[in-house]
Amino acid sequence: MKRINExxxxxxxxxxxELKTLKKSYRNLVKEWHPDKFQNGDAxxxxxxxxxxxxxxxYHFLVSMAPETKVSNFDSYTETIxxxxxxxxxxxxxxxxxxxxxGSTYEYFGVTKQVYIKMINSAKLNxxxxxTIFPHYTYRMSKRTT
Numbered sequence: 001m002k003r004i005n006e007x008x009x010x011x012x013x014x015x016x017x018e019l020k021t022l023k024k025s026y027r028n029l030v031k032e033w034h035p036d037k038f039q040n041g042d043a044x045x046x047x048x049x050x051x052x053x054x055x056x057x058x059y060h061f062l063v064s065m066a067p068e069t070k071v072s073n074f075d076s077y078t079e080t081i082x083x084x085x086x087x088x089x090x091x092x093x094x095x096x097x098x099x100x101x102x103g104s105t106y107e108y109f110g111v112t113k114q115v116y117i118k119m120i121n122s123a124k125l126n127x128x129x130x131x132t133i134f135p136h137y138t139y140r141m142s143k144r145t146t
Contacts, residue, residue: 002094004065004109004138007058017066026059064140073141080104081134085126091116096133097142104144108137 008017011025031037033052038045063069070077084102091097096111096119115132122128 003061007062010055010058011062013062017062019063019066019068022059022062022066026055029055061140064142065138076104077106077139077141080106081130086129089119096137098129098133105142106139107142108133108139110137 011022013022030052033048033055035045035049035052038048080100080102084100086098087101088099089096091111094110094112096108096116097105098108099105111133119125119128119133
């Protein structure tokens, strides 16, 4: 959740992420912080490189979570969580990353340690995730290997 809020703050996004607004904000930030804007040896050039990488990462991250992106990927997400079993999972902080047998990996945000412990102690991992994780937590596809 911290990462989401940090990127939303960077792009000036209040609540819902609209791709049109995000793209406009992204372009303005890239223009402002592009490393080529600064001369060689300028102290700001290194800061601009770091900041521009953060802008690019944040943009791709927020695009993957935007409602328009979720709508366009809803069928494949539903197919994955319905028909593909869980291959692997990791939990760090409030982030649960689940890799599925079909090669896709999704990140779920805000999953507490207590929920994670209940999940790993569950006799039926897929059933627990379908009832507790998938419908209730903000998610995004982080990678697909097929």
